[in-house]
Structure formats: C-alpha cells, structure tokens
Amino acid sequence: MPKRALASIKVLELCHDVAGSYSTKLLADLGAEVIKVERPGHGDAARNSPPFFHDIPDPDKSGLFLYLNTNKLGITLNVTTATGKDIFQELVKQSDVLVEDNPPQYMTEQGLDYDSLKELNPRLVMASITPFGQTGPYRDYKAYPLNIFHCGGEGYLTPGGVENIGRPPLKVGGFLTEYDSGLSAAIAILAALYWRRKSGIGQRIDISKQESLMALNRLDMVRSANEGEVITRAKQGVPYGGALPCKDGYTVFITWESVQWDRLVKFMGDPEWAHDEKFKDYAGRYKHGELINALLTEWLVNHNKEDLYHQGQAAGVPFAMVYSSKDLVDSEHLTAREFFAEINHPKTGRVKYPSAPYKFSETPWQVTRPAPLLGEHNEEIFTRRLEHSREELAKLGAAGVI
Amino acid sequence: MDSLSGVRILDITRYAAGPQITLLLAFMGAEVIKVESMANIDHFRREESAVVFGSARASADCFNSLNANKLSISLDLSTTEGVELAKRLVHISDVVVDNFRAGIMDKLGLGYDVLKEIKRDIIMLSASSHGATGPEKGYIAYAVTMGALSGLSEVTGYTGGPPVIMRSSADLRPGTTAAFAILAALNYREETGEGQFIDFSAREALSCGIGEIIMDYTMNGRVRTHNGNRDDIMAPHNCYRCDGEDKWVSIAISNDNEWAALCQAIGNPAWAEDERFSDQLSRWQHQEELDKLVEAWTNTHTHYEVMNILQTAGVAAAPSFSNEELFNDPHCRERECFATVQHPEEGELYVLTPPWKFSATPARVTSPAPLLGEHTEYVLTELLGMPEEEISRLVAEKVLY
Known part of the structure; x- marks a missing residue:
C-alpha cells in the first residue's frame, strides 16, 4: 500500500458547485476518504455541464465532473426527507470534515446547521463555501463564476493595457475562481484539523468566494486605501x-x-x-x-x-x-514530469487528466478510483458502513430517499 | 488560539509566489522566519520595484501585503557561515520553503538530502516555476510568463483579440496551492512522524485551474480559446456598461426562471417577449443582440442599483469592483476584509485580512511586514542562544548583512 498524506481523514461532501467539489478532490487525491452526497436523480450540477466525453451529454461523462471527483465515493441521498436527514446525521457522526456549498439559510432550514451537527460530533470541522460568506448584506446574493470574478476585484483589472479602458472588464476563462475558492477552503480545513489534533475540538469555517479571489489580488486591494491609487486596466500590464x-x-x-x-x-x-x-x-x-x-x-x-x-x-x-x-498535453516537459495522469473510467475508458503541481517524496498524489457513477457506492455505504439491510435499501430507493 | 501555533517555518522565498505561501501559514499562527540579505534582497525592497509600482511607498505597501506577521533575519546564504547558520535554523524548524529555480538550494548546500540529516522529520517545499525535473527545469518565469505557459492566457481575451497576460494573481494562486501541500505534509508528519520533500511547480498549479478545458482536449480533441465574458450555455452572460465612468456590472442567467425574473425586474420591456429570446438556446444564439438590449437598461443605472434590483429578484448580478469600491463596500466592511497595521516606516497601512473565517481559531493579521533584519537579534539570541559578541562578529563579516 502506498503511503497517503491524508489517509486518516474522513470527509463528507454536500456540494453542487465546482468550488466545493474541488476542495474535497484536493483532499481525496492525497488519500482522504470522501463521501460525496448527491441528489437522487440529478446528482451534482457538474454532471450536466460540458465538456462531455465525445460530446454526448451523459451524467457520467462530463469532463468537469470526472475531473472534480476523482477518488471519491458517491452516494445519493435526499437530505430534505426525515429518513434522509437521519442517514446524513449518521454519516456526520463518522466524519472528520463536512463540506457544503448551499445558500446560507439552507442547512439551518434542514436542521443540519453546525450547532446541531456539533452536538452529534464535537470534533466535526464544517466548511461552508458560498459566494459572499455566511454574514454581511450580500450573504444571500447569487453569483456564478462570472460574477465572482468581477466582484472579487480581478475582472476590473483584466485585461491590462491602456487600450482596454473603454472596453468591458474580462473574466479569465473557465471556472478559475471556483478552483480558487475550493483551494482556499481545503487549506482552512487542513489547518482546522491540525488544531483539532491538539485541542480535540472541531469548528466552523466560513468561506466566501469573493474573498478567496480578493486574497489572490492582495497587492492591488489596499492600494487605494494606502496610496489613494485606484488601479484600473490602464494602469495594469x-x-x-x-x-x-x-x-x-x-x-x-x-x-x-x-x-x-x-x-x-x-x-x-x-x-x-x-x-x-x-x-x-x-x-x-x-x-x-x-x-x-x-x-x-x-x-x-x-x-x-x-x-x-x-x-x-x-x-x-x-x-x-x-x-x-x-x-x-504535447509538452515534452509536462510529459517528462508525468503531469497528465491516464485514468480509466467505466464510461469513457482511459483519458488523460491533469494531476497535481506537487510531487511528494513520501506520499505521492494518486488516483485509486475514477469519479463515481451516480449512486455507485450506495450499497457499500448504506449496507456495509451504516448497516442498513438490503431490503431497507430497496425501500429507501423506492421512497426517493436515495 | 491559532490553528498552526507551534509550527516554525524557515522562509527562503522572494517576489510574490513564495511569500504568499508563508503568509497564509503565518495568518494561521505559524512562526515564519524570512531569510533575506542585502546580497539577495526581495524584489519588493528594490528600487526597480518602486519604479514599477509608482513610488517607494507603493512598493513597501505591496511588500507589507505579502509579508505581514513574519520575522526577518538578514542572513547572506552565499557565505559559508551564512549557510551554517541556516542549518542551525533548520534544526529548530518544522518546514523549509524556498522559491529558487531548481537546483539552487542544492548548490547552496541546503538541498533536502542535507536538511533531512540535520532534522529527520523536516518538511521541505521547493516552489519553482517549472519544477525540479523535466527538460525545462531551471527556466526562469514570472506571473506573466507562467500564466501564458499554463494555458490561462489562451482562454482569456476578447473574442478575436489577442490572448491576455495574467497579473500578480498568477503568482499568488500557485503560492496558495503550495500552502495546501505543506499542510498536507504536516498532517502526515503528525500522523507518522515522517517529513518529506515536495517538488512544486507553479505553472502546473495554474494549469490545474483549467482542468475541464484540458479534458475537452483529451476527450474530444477540442482546443479552447478565448471568448470574452461569454459562457458555453448561459446567456445573458456578460459585463455591461453602467452609469458613471468605467463602471460595469456582470449579469449571468442560467435558466428560464432567472430569465423571467430578469425581465420582470427591468420592467418587462417589449423585446423580452421576442421569439429570439424565448428559450435558453435561442437566447444563447442571439446573445449579441440581447447584450445590446440589456446594456441599454444597465446604462441608465449605477452598477450598485443594477445589483440591488436584480439580486432582489433572484438574479445573479454583481459590479466589476475596483479596489477602492471594495475597500468602501458595506459588505466587505461588515465582514472586516481590511485591517490596519502600524508599519515602523510607513505608518498606518491597511492590509487585506485572511480569507477564511474560523469559529474557534480566527486567522489574523498580527504585525506588519518586518524591516530587513528586524528580528535577526531575536532569532539568534532567543532561538539559537548565540552570544552578543558572536552576532557582532557576523555583522562585521557581513554574514548578517
């Protein structure tokens, strides 16, 4: 068995967006056990997002989903049902970390807020990732990656160059800001776990996507306050x-x-x-x-x-x-560094994925299983881990709980 | 209470990417000792930096933003005694971080093989632009060039225009990723008592942020390029001009409900009923015309008004904020995104507060960035127990310089 940096950590994920999935991917790829909880029927939003393998839309073939969910176990569970909540709470009791990205009020409405969950598991580290955080006047505002990139201060400075001043600010391609927030959350989670080792207690972490992006632009953020300099695209570059x-x-x-x-x-x-x-x-x-x-x-x-x-x-x-x-992908340098990992998935066969930018001498980054099919590990988790009978499992399925 | 109290980090980094790594850890209570010297001074302390940033104060401000909470020892690693002193510091540290090009630490006599003999469970992270192996190891890079090599520049730009070079955030993103790697290694050390070496590549860290774009190529052979603010599915999805000078708001609509909410919020204009905009795909296909109509409305409002009107209706809208606007924004104020430190030379300086809100162990800004060598005496006397005369000799011999 190869050594894994985070082998001792059990993570429960209740996320729909890229940021949350990425934060737990980072942990899973270093050996944490991550159970991803998806909505029965639809699953994670990324399952419906292109690019799809060979451009055929299929919830098990989204490149975005496949990339974000390597090494995870996947179950389906409707946490808005009473039985679903019970099962979720059982899982929380067995977890070190819970990561969720629902709107600020949602977990409270479901009776699954931090104060309730810590009664079940005082060692729980619970990270919540939302566009604007859990407090403040914008806490309930909606934002897609485009909005975050702009309200996080980087869009206004992109692209740099005086010729761009009359043109709209731009976002960087893809989901970059979501990855930024997921990474920020993963750091906080590991720090909280480090402290838990000494103190024995868990805590709540509030991650704002807007602030995650501001943190990456810290060199510009305080220049107006300190030097009166409003940085613009004209002054960039x-x-x-x-x-x-x-x-x-x-x-x-x-x-x-x-x-x-x-x-x-x-x-x-x-x-x-x-x-x-x-x-x-x-x-x-x-x-x-x-x-x-x-x-x-x-x-x-x-x-x-x-x-x-x-x-x-x-x-x-x-x-x-x-x-x-x-x-x-053609780069000799990246090939020599084995930056692209070939991963076999039942619905796509072998495909090259980006791996990670860190090479650990003792505990290598590693993919031991591809992203889960929707509900792939229901039986393993519900019957073997939680000791529900197969009969019960069938009932839960029929009732739309799993 | 700090989450990383008791963790000591020897920080041999300069510029932006490296200092960001240790800054994040210092925010959470790690004791970071930054090794610098006049012989190899941090870029932000140089005259060139003052030219780039417009003034010496602006440059000092940037340095402060990247090096708050840290201690500084002025130690010349190009001297034999300097290296020996660094080794003594390694002996009392948990983590060593450098951001030299591959091979430089070995040349200095501070490679991992040497360090682990000094401290068996040391964690060493070398953050170079291209990593410690491969044909391009040792190449020089900065945010601008790494952004281009990572694939980010190619997918950023106006439709049909040139690719866009990345900003300082292309240094801070890899820096943030490296902090994660260090924490993972610390976790493993706590678990097993083992340290390790981490070969970190900054350009690869940036490429990880476009995973799905890379997968579109490896799965479908599709090479993505830049397309302004547009999305593959959503429309409207753009940044629209608002009332005022260089004021813009971003609006994104992902489904029919949000579209209906948008139309209602802006007063159900006649064009909202247009066949061309009747479903998501049609809106996406006619987004150029649609964007003009949306902008005709946003143009008559401030970006704050647009955000308030649309968010009240459940539509994702947010201004493209400048640094000044964020500093004054009521949401950022309430969440205490900015704090001040008393800088010994620059007086009161604002810094951005850490981006995580911990309920039990709040990350915080405790002190300004150090002056060069500000803590040399503390580190040598208090931590290494070195006598005064010895320190004076090392100063005279420019080992401490």
Missing part, C-alpha cells in the same frame, strides 16, 4: 514585453531585473537602438515601454515562438509562449 506577436503566433516575456534586459539585448544580437540613452536604466525603459515594444516587435516577427522560448531561456531571458490545451 507590464512596461514592455508581455504578449507580443512573433512569426507564428505570440511570444511572451518580461524582464524584471536589469541584468535580464542586458541579456535580452545580447540575445537580439546587440541592435543599435537598444543603446539609446532613453533605455539606459530601468526607469527609462519603464517610461518608454511602448516604444521598446514597437522596436522589439520588428525583431520578434522574424522568429518562431518555440525558438524564442527555448533559446531565450538559454540566454537567461524569461521567455515563454502562449500554450493552448493541446500544447500543454
């Missing part, structure tokens, strides 16, 4: 460099340190313009960034992005390129 056109697409680079500018000049074959008095120090180059970019582009358009990336790096200049999903 880089002095020179950034994403610039080259022969076959875009190249990306930046030189934060003066020595990197010197290396860049050398890398370009020491052009005369680079020795202009205007560019002689950092402040001068910063001031004349647009001019530098125009001059650089004349040179860049004669070179390929791959060459610029690797040869630039060899010359000590931080070059990169704009990778697409295909480029990522």
Whole structure:
C-alpha cells in the first residue's frame, strides 16, 4: 500500500458547485476518504455541464465532473426527507470534515446547521463555501463564476493595457475562481484539523468566494486605501514585453531585473537602438515601454515562438509562449514530469487528466478510483458502513430517499 | 488560539509566489522566519520595484501585503557561515520553503538530502516555476510568463483579440496551492512522524485551474480559446456598461426562471417577449443582440442599483469592483476584509485580512511586514542562544548583512 498524506481523514461532501467539489478532490487525491452526497436523480450540477466525453451529454461523462471527483465515493441521498436527514446525521457522526456549498439559510432550514451537527460530533470541522460568506448584506446574493470574478476585484483589472479602458472588464476563462475558492477552503480545513489534533475540538469555517479571489489580488486591494491609487486596466500590464506577436503566433516575456534586459539585448544580437540613452536604466525603459515594444516587435516577427522560448531561456531571458490545451498535453516537459495522469473510467475508458503541481517524496498524489457513477457506492455505504439491510435499501430507493 | 501555533517555518522565498505561501501559514499562527540579505534582497525592497509600482511607498505597501506577521533575519546564504547558520535554523524548524529555480538550494548546500540529516522529520517545499525535473527545469518565469505557459492566457481575451497576460494573481494562486501541500505534509508528519520533500511547480498549479478545458482536449480533441465574458450555455452572460465612468456590472442567467425574473425586474420591456429570446438556446444564439438590449437598461443605472434590483429578484448580478469600491463596500466592511497595521516606516497601512473565517481559531493579521533584519537579534539570541559578541562578529563579516 502506498503511503497517503491524508489517509486518516474522513470527509463528507454536500456540494453542487465546482468550488466545493474541488476542495474535497484536493483532499481525496492525497488519500482522504470522501463521501460525496448527491441528489437522487440529478446528482451534482457538474454532471450536466460540458465538456462531455465525445460530446454526448451523459451524467457520467462530463469532463468537469470526472475531473472534480476523482477518488471519491458517491452516494445519493435526499437530505430534505426525515429518513434522509437521519442517514446524513449518521454519516456526520463518522466524519472528520463536512463540506457544503448551499445558500446560507439552507442547512439551518434542514436542521443540519453546525450547532446541531456539533452536538452529534464535537470534533466535526464544517466548511461552508458560498459566494459572499455566511454574514454581511450580500450573504444571500447569487453569483456564478462570472460574477465572482468581477466582484472579487480581478475582472476590473483584466485585461491590462491602456487600450482596454473603454472596453468591458474580462473574466479569465473557465471556472478559475471556483478552483480558487475550493483551494482556499481545503487549506482552512487542513489547518482546522491540525488544531483539532491538539485541542480535540472541531469548528466552523466560513468561506466566501469573493474573498478567496480578493486574497489572490492582495497587492492591488489596499492600494487605494494606502496610496489613494485606484488601479484600473490602464494602469495594469507590464512596461514592455508581455504578449507580443512573433512569426507564428505570440511570444511572451518580461524582464524584471536589469541584468535580464542586458541579456535580452545580447540575445537580439546587440541592435543599435537598444543603446539609446532613453533605455539606459530601468526607469527609462519603464517610461518608454511602448516604444521598446514597437522596436522589439520588428525583431520578434522574424522568429518562431518555440525558438524564442527555448533559446531565450538559454540566454537567461524569461521567455515563454502562449500554450493552448493541446500544447500543454504535447509538452515534452509536462510529459517528462508525468503531469497528465491516464485514468480509466467505466464510461469513457482511459483519458488523460491533469494531476497535481506537487510531487511528494513520501506520499505521492494518486488516483485509486475514477469519479463515481451516480449512486455507485450506495450499497457499500448504506449496507456495509451504516448497516442498513438490503431490503431497507430497496425501500429507501423506492421512497426517493436515495 | 491559532490553528498552526507551534509550527516554525524557515522562509527562503522572494517576489510574490513564495511569500504568499508563508503568509497564509503565518495568518494561521505559524512562526515564519524570512531569510533575506542585502546580497539577495526581495524584489519588493528594490528600487526597480518602486519604479514599477509608482513610488517607494507603493512598493513597501505591496511588500507589507505579502509579508505581514513574519520575522526577518538578514542572513547572506552565499557565505559559508551564512549557510551554517541556516542549518542551525533548520534544526529548530518544522518546514523549509524556498522559491529558487531548481537546483539552487542544492548548490547552496541546503538541498533536502542535507536538511533531512540535520532534522529527520523536516518538511521541505521547493516552489519553482517549472519544477525540479523535466527538460525545462531551471527556466526562469514570472506571473506573466507562467500564466501564458499554463494555458490561462489562451482562454482569456476578447473574442478575436489577442490572448491576455495574467497579473500578480498568477503568482499568488500557485503560492496558495503550495500552502495546501505543506499542510498536507504536516498532517502526515503528525500522523507518522515522517517529513518529506515536495517538488512544486507553479505553472502546473495554474494549469490545474483549467482542468475541464484540458479534458475537452483529451476527450474530444477540442482546443479552447478565448471568448470574452461569454459562457458555453448561459446567456445573458456578460459585463455591461453602467452609469458613471468605467463602471460595469456582470449579469449571468442560467435558466428560464432567472430569465423571467430578469425581465420582470427591468420592467418587462417589449423585446423580452421576442421569439429570439424565448428559450435558453435561442437566447444563447442571439446573445449579441440581447447584450445590446440589456446594456441599454444597465446604462441608465449605477452598477450598485443594477445589483440591488436584480439580486432582489433572484438574479445573479454583481459590479466589476475596483479596489477602492471594495475597500468602501458595506459588505466587505461588515465582514472586516481590511485591517490596519502600524508599519515602523510607513505608518498606518491597511492590509487585506485572511480569507477564511474560523469559529474557534480566527486567522489574523498580527504585525506588519518586518524591516530587513528586524528580528535577526531575536532569532539568534532567543532561538539559537548565540552570544552578543558572536552576532557582532557576523555583522562585521557581513554574514548578517
């Protein structure tokens, strides 16, 4: 048996959105036992979200769901029924952690709020993930990832560049802010468990998606309060460099340190313009960034992005390129690092998934089971773990409880 | 009571990604000792940084935001004695974090093989941009270039426009991920008494945030690109101009109920009955026309008005907030998102408070970022029991520099 960092932890998940599922995926992929509770019939919202394997909509074939739920056990349970609540409470008694992402009032309405649950299990760590947290005037407001990205302060600064000031602020692609919140919750959960080891008691954690995003933009968040500087898209971006056109697409680079500018000049074959008095120090180059970019582009358009990336790096200049999903999967570097894990799932066969950015020397990241089919572990959990009879199980199914 | 009290971290990081790792742990009560020196000073303490951020104060402010709650020892790791002192600190630490390029810690004589001989159960996390292995190990990267290599830039941008470079958040995201990895390793150490080495790659951390976009390629061969604020299914789904200068509100509608609520909230305009907008797919197909109609309405209101009107009706709407607006926002005020510290040189400075609300062990901001070497004496005298004369000698010899 390989060693797992979080093997001792039992997690119960009652989530519908990406953030909650991601927080428990992070734990499950390091060995925690995660029981995912889904609504009978529909299941997690991600089951209905593209991309679907071979573009065929099927609740067991969503790439989003498959990615977010590796290593989890899946059961269906209607916690709004009396029997469903009883079963849920039995599971809470056996859990170290409960993660939920329902609207703030929901758990209280169901009689499953922290104060009630801690009576059953004082060691419980309960994390709630909502758009705006459990308190404050916006606590009941709705928000999708688009809304979070904008109200969390990052959208207003994206994309950087003075040319974008009259255009709408932008979100980053996909569900990025949801992943951010899930990660933030996972950190808090592990810290609470660390403390529980010493104190013996659990606690409640309130995670706001808006605040999770603000935390990643902390460098900008206090600049108006401290320096009176309202940061805008016009004030964002880089002095020179950034994403610039080259022969076959875009190249990306930046030189934060003066020595990197010197290396860049050398890398370009020491052009005369680079020795202009205007560019002689950092402040001068910063001031004349647009001019530098125009001059650089004349040179860049004669070179390929791959060459610029690797040869630039060899010359000590931080070059990169704009990778697409295909480029990522084709990357020799990521392949050598085994960043993509092939995971076998009964409905899709073997598919490559991103793994994790950390390689533990003792307790490797590992997928031991693919995402569960809807209700796949009902029998295992209800009969073997909770010791309900098969007959009872059939009744619960017929009654729509599971 | 702090959740991580008793955990000591030796922090050999600079710039943004590394300091974010230890900041999060310091918020939860870990004692973080930041190792710096004039010979290898943190970027945010340099003159270049003041140029980039517009003033020395702005640069100090950024440094403060990333290094609150930490202690600083000025120790030159390029000296032999500096390395020996670092080893003594390793002996009394639980975790060592660095964000050098792969191989630098080994070169300094502070690789994991050395550290684990000093302290058997040490946890070491090396956070580099490309990781410790693979053909591109040792490449240099910053937020902008990592964002591009991660795949995030490609899926961000106006439709038909260029890809968008990422901001400082592309440093802080990996930093946050690395803090999670350290906590997992701490959990394992508590369980088994074993430490370990964690090879962390920042660009991979960012790629994990587009898992489903990568899966669309590995399952279907589809290469996704950027498409403004739009969604695959939802419409309206955009950021709309509001009354005022550079004021915008985001609105997202995911089903017929929300659409009906939106139409009612804005006074059931005639176009709401239009065949083109009668179901979700039709709305998605005609979203360009739809966006113009929605914007004609938002344009006559402030973004706050739009949020209040639509949220009351059960519609997801939120302004695209600036830093100033968030600082003054009543919700952020009530949730105490900002706190002040007394900085010895800059006076009162606001910092963002930790993003988690713990009921029993609140994470908190306890002190401003340290001045360079502010705690050198404390660390050497109190923690290592070093005599005064020894410290003076090390200062004179620029080991403490």
